[in-house]
Amino acid sequence: MLKQRIQDDMKASMKGGDKPRLGVIRLLMAAIKQREVDERIELDDTQILVVLDKMVKQRRDSITQYEQAGRTELAEQEAFEITILQDYLPTALTEQEITDMIKEAIQSTGAESIRDMGKVMGQLKPKMQGRADMGAVSGLIKQQLSS
Known part of the structure; x- marks a missing residue:
């Protein structure tokens, strides 16, 4: 399509x-x-x-x-x-939407430290592809997991 x-x-x-x-x-x-x-x-x-x-x-x-x-x-x-x-990409996610999706992914995967980052990224990437800068998302996940 x-x-x-x-x-x-x-x-x-x-x-x-x-x-x-x-x-x-x-x-x-x-x-x-x-x-x-x-x-x-x-x-x-x-x-x-x-x-x-x-x-x-x-x-x-x-x-x-x-x-x-x-x-x-x-x-x-x-x-x-x-x-x-x-023009061909879906509408970008807001910062709040990204933050909420990260929190939800961390809870659902049971991630507790930076070592679990792959699990979180694996869950988020299909949902965010083309809608968010995955490099920035990665940084936000690191912040969440290190605090």
Whole structure:
């Protein structure tokens, strides 16, 4: 379903002559197709969200590097690409929702220390994929488990 939406948006961008948007959508389709060819599978919506999440993370990292190097025009291009990619991601979780989900996962797994972090992350990752920065979530889990 998500893949079809991306393909439809690509066609609309072609017809509308929106070349910047079309370029980003083509990059996304290429990443999806690459993963499908590599793994010899057809990606479902959850797997496409993983690809999207990875692409957004890569662009955030690039923005940081470009800004440190004083290359604002490249950082702006990466930020534009993030806005296009985020159109396909589910709505982001609020900080309160993330905190509540972490507390619930810690209780349900019986996690007591940092050693149990894998159990908590394993439970949260499918629920939060594409909706939260998992690096930040990891830091919050560490805080909860160390206190």
